[in-house]
Amino acid sequence: MHSIQDRPSVSIIIANYNYAHFLPRAIDSALSQHYGDVEVIVADDASTDNSAEVIASYGNRIKACRRKANGGHGAAFNTGFAASRGGIVLFLDADDYLYPEAVSEIVANWEDDTAQMQFRLHLVDERQRIKDIFPPPQVPFDSGDVTPQLLRRARYQTTVTSGLAFARSALDVIIPVPESEFRQGADGYLVTLAPLYGKVTSLDVCLGAYRMHGNNHSVFAEKLGQRARWRVEHDFHRLQALADQAGDVGLEVRPDANLRDPVHLEERLASLCVDSRRHPVAEDSRLALATAGAVASMDMNVSLRRRAMLAAWFLSVGLLPQRMAKAVLSWKLVASSRPAVLARLSRTIRHVVG
Structure with missing residues (x-):
């Protein structure tokens, strides 16, 4: 595969709001990547729990960006991206985590015209027990030039925040994320616009874990x-x-x-x-x-x-x-x-x- 450079730098931006209980697992997973040039940024969206203490405990191993006022998912993405330098950028939700080989696999499969890479995640419970795969293996990713699908039906088969990586060149055009419209679901904004600036590359392997728990924004079982x-x-x-x-x-x-x-x-x-x-x-x-x-x-x-x-x-x-x-x-x-x-x-x- 052709990479955007011989050894592209990679930024992992962890968006956190009141997930102090889960945050160490996310940070540790980012710091444990089997790839040399990775910076880890924690964009804390004015958490009111003990997230600040958790973040401070990592010292200069991470770059901490604490927002003074809560702005939502899009605001955390914007804050973290502004502090990043990587040619490839991952946004990791603080309740999820990556496997050690994630960045290496992403870089190995990256091509010059890739704007977005997507991969599957294990669905895990609060104790990190694997329950399923997301998206399900029988639902194929859409890959390559997905612009025709976007123009026709405004969607293609992709995944959630923690299963995505983006070319900085694409993000430079589409960020900042509109913060009022995307207080939640900022990944939906990114996956909708990034493919206008390159192809989508899909990996049918699980490179991380998507944690399901009662506080996920996407879980509204009793509020359909x-x-x-x-x-x-x-x-x-x-x-x-x-x-x-x-x-x-x-x-x-x-x-x-x-x-x-x-x-x-x-x-x-x-x-x-x-x-x-x-x-x-x-x-x-x-x-x-x-x-x-x-x-x-x-x-x-x-x-x-x-x-x-x-x-x-x-x-x-x-x-x-x-x-x-x-x-x-x-x-x-x-x-x-x-x-x-x-x-x-x-x-x-x-x-x-x-």
Whole structure:
């Protein structure tokens, strides 16, 4: 593989807010990389727990950047990036961690035209026990030039913050992250815009761990409607940022791109079903969203069987009576809500359908 230089420097930026309990594991994992030129930056977003003491205990082995006021995910990214120098930049959430070979693997597979690299993560619990892989192995990453997918449906198959690495050249163009729009989910902003400036390279290996616990921003098991509304609005912010950035490079995003994205349509349908009074799009209807979702499902980069199953799920949520539709919807989006027999069936289907 061709690297951006013979031995590119690498920055690992750890974004932290009140994760003092998890932070040492994240910092230790960054400091333990089997690669020489790595700087570790901790961008602390005005934590109120004992994160400051944890950070201070590492002395000059890390670069500490403490924000005076809490600004959210995007603000922490901006602060850490401003202090960094690496030609390749990783953003690591403070509750996650990397494996020692992560940076070496990233550099070994980096090419001159790579803007973003993505890799899989082990899903682990609070005790670091491996529970699964994210994204699931049967869901292929999208790689290469993903711009056509972005322009058409504003999404491609990627991953979360801790499974990503970026070329500094791409980040220089798209950072600062808009802080009010991306208080959470700043990785969504980066993965939406970075591919406009190079290709996406994917590694089908687990190079770190994505820790699942009750305080993850992405975990709203008991607040399905709240989660869905946030994700719908987050997608609108991503689409606007994409449209603005695409215009700067002479490209045009489809104005109805979100309506071609099954992930967006799933959350939009959830928002409407669970709490229609607070749903952000007044003109939406269950049937219209479900129909769009079924059509979009058939265009996904997964097996035909998997596409057909998702399309059938969309149509069932759109056509069933409201109460039954809510149950079917929650069974898919919140694993803990599934009856035991359905949970077993879901696990079986997942391993059978590739």
